[in-house]
Amino acid sequence: MFLIWLAVLFSSISWLYGLKIYTSPVPWLGWVLIGVAALLACFGLRPREHSNLDKKILYLIIPLLLSSAILPLPYRIGPGMMALAILLMLWPSSRPIGSGFLFVGAVLVMQSLIPGIYSIISARSPTVNGMTPFIFGLLRFLRVPVSYSQNTLFFRTMRELYEIQTTWAAIGLLPALLIVAGGVAAIFFYFENVWRKVVHLVVTVGIYVVVRYVFLLVFFVYVMYFVGYDEEASKTYIFWNPVSIGISFLPFAFIIHRFFHPREKPVSAVILENLSLGPRQRVAGVLLCTGAFLLTASFGFHDPGTLKKGRFVIDEKHSEWTVTTKRYDTKWYGSESGYNYYCMAEYLAHHYSLKRNLETITPEMLDSCDVLMVKVPTNSYSEEEIDAIVDFVERGGGLFLIGDHTNVFGSSVYLNPIASRFGFKFRYDCLFDIERVFEQVYTRPRVLPHPIIQRMPPFLFAVSCSIEPNSFFPGRVILAGGLKKLDIDYSVSNFYPQVVDRLGMWFGNFHQAIATRYGRGRVVGFTDSTVYSNFSAFYPGKPEFLLGAADWLNRENRFPWVNRLLLIISLCCFLLSAYILPRRNAKNFGFISFALVGAMFSASLAILLFGAINRSTYKLPTPVSELTGVVFEQGHCDYDLPLTGFTREPGQSYEIFFQWVLRLGYYPFAVPNIEESIERGDLVVLINPVSDFTAREIDALERFVSQGGRLLVADRVENGSDASRKLLERFDIFADKGLVADASPAYEPSSQISWDLGDAFELRGGKPLLFSERAVPVMTFADHGEGLVLALSFSDAFNDAGMGFTEGVLPDRRLLHHYHLQFAIIKGLIEGNPREALINADKL
Template sequence: MMRSWLGVGLLAGSWLFGLGLFGAAQWPAWMIAVLAGAWLAADTPLPSWPRRERFWAAILLLPAVGFFPWPYRAGPMAWAAGLVLPLAPIGRRWPAAVGRALTAAGMLLAAQAGLLACYIAWTARSHELPAMLAGLVANLLHLWGIDAAAAGSEAVLRSFRAVHHLAITRELVLDPGSLAFLTGGMALLGLRVWSFGGHRGWTMWARSATGLLVLVAAWLPVRAALLAGVMLQRAERLEPSDRLNLIDPLLSAWVNLALLVPLALGAWRFLGREALRAGASDPSRQHVPGRGSGEAAGPGHLPAMAALVLLGTAAAAFFGQWSPVGRRMPGRVTVVERHSTWEPTDRPYDTESYGEEASYTYWAIYQYCGQYYSMSRLGRDEPIDAERLGSTDVLVIKTITERYAPEEIQAVRQFVEDGGGLLLIAEHTDRRIQTPYANDLASQFGFKFRQDLLFRVGNAYEQEVRPGRVPHPMLAQVPPLVLAVSCSIDPGWSVGEAVMRDMGLWSLLPDYHADNFFPEAELRPEARYGAFIQLWAARWGGGRVAAWTDSTIFSNFCTFEPGKAELMLAMLEWLNHRSVLDKPWALMALRGLAMALAVATLAGAVVLARGSGSAWLVLAAAGFGGVAAGSWAVAGLHQRAMPLPKPQKALPHVVIDRTVSEVVLATDGFTDRGGGWGFGLLEQWIPRLGYVTSRAQGPEAFAGDALVIISPTRSVSDQFRQSLTDYVEQGGKLLVIDVLGSPGTTANGVLAPFGMSVRHATSRQGVLRLAGGWPALPVEGACEIVGGQPFAWVDDLPVAARKRYGQGEVMAVGFGLEWNDRSFGGHWMRQP
């Protein structure tokens, strides 16, 4: 039985590597942990299920295998494979042995998966635990001779360097590995009862499960105190110049895995031997093939039972995740400038305005949204009252820098209750004292913005967000995007939807000594870590509210990076819809009915399954298949329910090619990744001309009015070349920018169909002379452009030319060095 308990521990620990809850997923380590856990779990006793039940259970698990993402998919996949493998017509013993190991591991992983999905949703809402638990950990540290005291939900510890406030969080005390072990252990005990059967089986399970629960409950505070001691020991060993990265062990999957070993040994010592003796000494509980599983369900009952469970769980999964979109409103969007001096929409972003004041505005995103909606501003001197708000469908309140009056707050609340849509946009770390003012409004709807800043574990400043397998309608059409830095949302006890919830993050409070309140990216003891909510949606009265936590991504210098403009459009579009289910009670009532249906169908299946033990295998598989089928259905519905709107008055659209060009572009507006040799600033500054930009590859690269290919180095396929020729011939504009000395340039492969080429062997350095009376410019180096009509020269060498082709035009430039980030000043706040 020790092998089985160690297997449970390894399978529980595998989630620490695969989920990415406390850092990036480590897939090789995850796979090793799962395989080793399955090998150890091979000793788990299993019933001898009939062939028919095995077959139908494997079929019912297929939706889960096909839909669940990794690592959640591993459980049903191993379970299904383990059921089918012994049925293979192979005259050897190993299929049965491997099948038993896979089945046991799959069932344990499946049980743990359900718990961890709920755990992530629970901890994302709040990381805090009652203060009494912090006191318990502090008292344990006292017993070990450590000077500690409790202060709220933190344990205060002293080292030679500083006083440390260790956050006693859900993740520290009720850690996912231990809870997964508890769930897997209860499932293991259940499998043994299922296998041996007997009238006293479930009584023994209840007693053993209670013992396991007591064991885990006793271990958890000891575990937390051990980690606190390790953290304090690290603090004592730090040099004065070292950064305060003290909680790395708390986030380490390997450390958390090692802390599962005492649980596994304790379970074997206190539970395993007694249960084995009980099973061996009671003849009524001996495992006999075909006995413990009970008689097979009758041919008529088995399909009925499976259908009931499948229907009930599918309905619960569907209605539990469904977010009804409703009908579209006229699309009148008002942006409030009153009480906001940050990120204005009325400060131009053009070729005359540079620096922070011009770059940190919402001019570009406001113009972009004007293609799709009737946009207007509520000016700084206009009142916020029912009369003014009565002519809008969606109200955007962003980056509040002055407190709203009580009557203004009431007007906004009434606007939502009367059926309006409200978008609240806040920023990290209480910058410019925005958060308390934003929370005056947010608290009216049951949630608040935290005064914190989120970092990514492992790479503090790069947080890529990808929509999940069941994306909210707001994210269903949004491509992956990289956030700048955001705060998080505390939904409290309010009812709503965590539209964007991400893992592998840690949170710090503001550093008010810094100009922007930005704390150092250090893993300090007071940090909260794990999953956080960054986009929250709620239905209130007859209207809707969405709360977003990273105002920077809509600033001019990064709003057209992938996914960001689309996110703004999706938020406005969701708020521009209404449904009869927007009344919170209506949607809750519908979900309550779905849950009642699920309970009723499950109860019916239980009644039919009485006395037919082997049917429980089919019921469990049908439950997982139903959850997957319901989730699959709602994901497909969300994908189609709210397509992004089509532009009513399109702005010129410039596409930056990523098919044959792989130059470094900006991330979150910052261009430091390219060392000055990237072209992020060129992309950022195209909107100064009144254009919108996007990045695209393949067929999507030809969706704009103009295509810019910068220093191409990838091979040019015949298909791309033909599509490019058709694009220009039908009226598209093509700009090819080549860089002198670019290794492996493929610019000539792009230009060849148009009778143009670039000659790197013929180059010049000197003064660039432009046609049309433009000022002369010094250039470091430029290539000769052959073909077309020249319009720029260095000495007498043509270095830029244009050519009409069909209804379109091609332009080739050989002095791309002058357009890289270094030549543009290196930062968006500098004037070139």
């Protein structure tokens, strides 16, 4: 049975590569581990004789295949392998292979619930304080130099003093639970006295987890003795690296093999010989499947509520940071203009009625409000104001709380008296991606995402704090994995700690956004205020989260009791199923086979059904006033925006050009393809196209322009692709990259206004706007139907290197004149008068 335990171990570690639990997913390594596990199981389960196969097992293929089709990776692998295994077992010669695939598939199905359960436990209460004194005693017994105080262990080395609190992640709870789940499947395959063996397995795993944790602590201290004093190195990765986790659990396979002595012939052979179900077993199976469906529904159902009037109020009285009252325009520059919520507020005002509150919060003020936004407060709320807010929510109001990292400006101190009344609080910490510090990209779960984020693309955080809920079942909105947490540092002005790996830092899963119901109202807590500053608010994910939260909050609870009722009924179904099930005998293995597959299929149907219901019920609100969208297409173009991390090359980044669109009162969006660009944009921007447009895409762009759309094509001399030339020919504009001109300066002929734009190539046709000193046209536009196309051949003039390198720059006269060229191009296209806008550029 040693090979079987190795198969369980490899299957368990595969989840660490399939999901972002500690490090980024590496799917191919997960597949390799599953393949190795299947190979080990094939040898480990090879029967000594060919048993007869009950053909009723074929009934399981359809629900297995449907479950595999409904569930996303890696959850679909288990049912898919089980379906393949059943087909292989139809032929006696391939039955050993089928047995191995069936076992590993069953293990993966059993394990599929564990990552979700673990994330709930670890995010709610990461520490295991009750275990720390016991660990301290073991370390002292081993004569390890360690001290203990306030649930914290202290280790001193020549490098520094290390401190650590015992956490679920550090002790390896997740792989331990995965091994237990897989071990239960192994026990059912091999033993008849199942429940006693399961208890033995749990106890053995528990003891091993403690011993392993002590060993890792000793190993860490020992290794750090050999790290030089000046070296920037800390070996904390041994606690979260999948390789080190796998190696540290490898001895468990040897240990557990010594304690479990199976029969010669696996019970799995008996399972396949007789899959008949008695009447009581059938009823129990139906109850079990119903329970699985209802349990999934209790997490998947989101009360559609009753829509309110959409009267939003942003509280400015208590916040001197990220204000919404000062206009972001073409006159105000510097870092303070970027750390401003004006554009976010105006965007919200295009969808709802919006007011700014500058007075003390009172019940009378809240009577004319449906949703109150409290953002990064820098002043405290009085008890009367807090009571008014709580009463407002209880009567059906919505409350949007926005905090930030490390209690900056005292924001969490001022937020928590409010948040704690609704069952959570903002921690005084900051979160970072374990592998990519300052570049955490969150991708919504593929199984039953919260309605707030169900249409949200990947979301790049700046730096957030974490949220500590008071219950294990808060409204999970953003529960992210692969994070590490550093606590507040009071020795610096913004409380920001030095970003280095520390032995005592928590890692794993943390809440970064949470949604709760209170009375008839709703509350959303969000932890990264920076992302809604003007310089970040309209990159992918941010507008979708803002509108998703606004729509969810703009509803009054109608069926708040449904989730709890579904949960109670599901638990009753499970208990009743266990009660009526007859005592275990050989026939019960048929019940186990059908029940496992049936429960998984029922849960899959619930996921499919309630996902569809949530998408149809919760939709992003549409604008109620005119909103001008400037869309930057990504799929065909060669330029960078900070969508998944920082831009690295100023000459390749167009971050400032993107942000400056907001100064004109328009809204920039980055989209992946032409189809979405046309759908969302009034103006489509193509920068340095390198991939050829298909005939269908060119036709779509031509229809878009003919019907009144605007198109900006910006290219550069160094771009060797003909994509822009082929596209522009459809609009009678002809690019000649063989004729390169020095566009420093480039003139507007009627006014003699000039700009230094660097090298450019000739653009013939249309109505030229700018010429090089040798009269080579380098920017031109053409009317096409009801729309306009503008082409320019000096796109490098608008990259970050040409625009001042950073959005926080204070421009001099020359740079400001350069900005006005961008303003004239964008405004002229939108308003349909490019030449007039260019002549009056410095007045914009």
